[in-house]
Amino acid sequence: MxxxxxxxxxxxxxxxxxxxxxxxxxxxxxxxxxxxxxxxxxxxxxxxxxxxxxxxxxxxxxxxxxxxxxxxxxxxxxxxxxxxxxxxxxxxxxxxxxxxxxxxxxxxxxxxxxxxxxxxxxxxxxxxxxxxxxxxxxxxxxxxxxxxxxxxxxxxxxxxxxxxxxxxxxxxxxxxxxxxxxxxxxxxxxxxxxxxxxxxxxxxxxxxxxxxxxxxxxxxxxxxxxxxxxxxxxxxxxxxxxxxxxGAPPPPPVTAQGKLVYPPARSSSSRPPRTTTRSPSQREMARRARRTEDLIKLVVLVIAGLSFPVWGPAFIAALTAAVTP
Structure with a gap:
């Protein structure tokens, strides 16, 4: 041979x-x-x-x-x-x-x-x-x-x-x-x-x-x-x-647009949910950013209240309470 x-x-x-x-x-x-x-x-x-x-x-x-x-x-x-x-x-x-x-x-x-x-x-x-x-x-x-x-x-x-x-x-x-x-x-x-x-x-x-x-x-x-x-x-x-x-697999499902939808590929690894840990300085920066956003909201509300004097003051008081910690 x-x-x-x-x-x-x-x-x-x-x-x-x-x-x-x-x-x-x-x-x-x-x-x-x-x-x-x-x-x-x-x-x-x-x-x-x-x-x-x-x-x-x-x-x-x-x-x-x-x-x-x-x-x-x-x-x-x-x-x-x-x-x-x-x-x-x-x-x-x-x-x-x-x-x-x-x-x-x-x-x-x-x-x-x-x-x-x-x-x-x-x-x-x-x-x-x-x-x-x-x-x-x-x-x-x-x-x-x-x-x-x-x-x-x-x-x-x-x-x-x-x-x-x-x-x-x-x-x-x-x-x-x-x-x-x-x-x-x-x-x-x-x-x-x-x-x-x-x-x-x-x-x-x-x-x-x-x-x-x-x-x-x-x-x-x-x-x-x-x-x-x-x-x-x-x-x-x-x-x-x-x-x-x-056995005989069913056909893949079809969308309303007539496109075939195949099942996603499975993964052999199972990843834990992604978490984020912030340092103290990062947390302080986040608090400052939220305070700045609240201040901007208040300015906008004051302008809206001056524009509408009849119901503006009550509206400003309600929303101020909502955005103030």
Whole structure:
């Protein structure tokens, strides 16, 4: 053995294939969620006491994202044997991935999953809003599909079109107000995803070309070598335990202006109330300042009394008693 995990994965065809097949829906996001939550628990042990687990706000979006990808993965599993589905496909040199890569009679699809429970989604030609907040989902979905297309095309030697699909899980409403191309990307609610995929017409590729694309898509060398990609069971088992402890978190509350409100980050330190101790000289200066303020008030009251001779004297006497120690 070379001792190089990356080279070992590439040298063994069985490990190269299993490196992608074994990746469950939401793997990458779940892994990030566990990392963030573990760091938060180190800083604040009260987040995890026995079987009681409190999800840290910094891990919230990763947690919700992983749950959304798992839900879409369950839906995709009903497509049948004519469809090839790979989840959390690593892409590029960083930590980016394609949430779901789907290859079937209708073509190749790069799915980007977003879970926004009870949210209002509005799609325009240049912007997408979630509860009136702009999000960069359109650009990211297009970029992922272009990247996937370029990688697959280089691998097989012919152009492989990849359709970008933005999948929303659990929204209250989704309004597509685009006047231009509504396929850049496709925006669909998760419940309508599988019927939509089945309705797509033949991509025009021959069976030989489709088989070549499937083989290229299953090879980690097409995407990004992740030596630990085949070892996903531990990560997902830990995430399943986290889900059992935390459950499905409610969506963040929404203000009257439609902005999401996230809970404040918890602190591991408990600071006592701030107190101020004054020296004798400081206390004397404070007393003098109060006397000066009282004198100014009296001058103002005298001027007011001279201006209004009928009720002024009584008014001055009452307020003088109020400000005099």
């Amino acid at each position: 070379s001792g190089d995990p990356e080279r070992e994965v590439m040298a063994d065809p069985r490990r190269r294939v299993s490196a992608l097949v074994s990746r469950e829906p939401g793997y990458s996001v779940a892994q990030k969620c566990l990392e963030v939550q573990a760091a938060a628990e180190l800083a604040d042990p009260s987040l995890h006491r026995g079987n009681q687990v409190t999800l840290h706000p910094d891990a919230w979006s990763w947690y919700v994202g992983a749950i959304g990808e798992r839900e879409v993965g369950q839906l995709l599993s009903t497509l049948g044997p004519d469809w090839m589905i790979r989840h959390a496909v690593p892409i590029g040199a960083g930590t980016a991935d394609v949430d779901h890569l789907v290859i079937g009679p209708g073509g190749v699809f790069a799915l980007n999953t977003k879970r926004h429970e009870k949210a209002k989604i509005w799609v325009g030609d240049r912007v997408l809003r979630v509860n009136n907040q702009n999000q960069r989902y359109l650009d990211r979905s297009l970029a992922e599909a272009r990247d996937a297309s370029a990688r697959l095309s280089r691998r097989v030697g012919f152009r492989v079109p990849v359709t970008p699909v933005l999948v929303f899980v659990g929204p209250d409403t989704l309004k597509d107000a685009r006047e231009g191309d509504r396929t850049a990307p496709i925006v669909v609610v998760a419940d309508h995803l599988v019927p939509w995929l089945r309705q797509q017409s033949n991509s025009g590729a021959t069976q030989e070309q489709l088989d070549a694309v499937r083989a290229a898509a299953d090879d980690p060398a097409t995407w990004h070598i992740d030596p630990s990609a085949a070892d996903t069971f531990r990560v997902m088992e830990r995430f399943r335990r986290l889900v059992a402890a935390v």
